[in-house]
Amino acid sequence: xxxxxxxxxxxxxxxxxxxxxxxxxxxxxxxxxxxxxxxxxxxxxxxxxxxxxxxxxxxxxxxxxxxxxxxxxxxxxxxxxxxxxxxxxxxxxxxxxxxxxxxxxxxxxxxxxxxxxxxxxxxxxxxxxxxxxxxx
Numbered sequence: 001x002x003x004x005x006x007x008x009x010x011x012x013x014x015x016x017x018x019x020x021x022x023x024x025x026x027x028x029x030x031x032x033x034x035x036x037x038x039x040x041x042x043x044x045x046x047x048x049x050x051x052x053x054x055x056x057x058x059x060x061x062x063x064x065x066x067x068x069x070x071x072x073x074x075x076x077x078x079x080x081x082x083x084x085x086x087x088x089x090x091x092x093x094x095x096x097x098x099x100x101x102x103x104x105x106x107x108x109x110x111x112x113x114x115x116x117x118x119x120x121x122x123x124x125x126x127x128x129x130x131x132x133x134x135x136x
Contacts, residue, residue, distance in 0.1 A: 104128040
């Protein structure tokens with residue numbers, strides 16, 4: 001009797017599709033190209049919208065982290081030196097880790113709130129609130 005149950009259970013497990021663990025929140029990869037000594041990024045505003053953060057805050061962070069100057073013109077970001085996209089993507093991931101993802105529950109459902117001159121990330125999922133560096 002027990003062998004029949006075990007055989008049926010094993011057959012059922014074979015028919016069940018394994019659960020694929022995929023992130024609900026994926027950061028879009030930066031798109032752009034090089035023009036001479038400049039790097040042109042074409043989808044940075046869309047990335048800022050996707051992670052629900054102010055575009056200017058993200059741009060200021062990137063310019064500081066990449067140690068370059070840049071400007072936003074004609075719906076694209078122009079960086080004043082050649083920078084590989086892998087490095088820019090790594091900096092965007094660092095931004096998301098520091099300013100978007102909750103440190104408690106690791107969900108991206110957060111918002112910025114200011115309280116007495118300090119900037120906090122408030123998680124809408126678990127209610128946690130943690131401070132972030134406000135000087136970028």
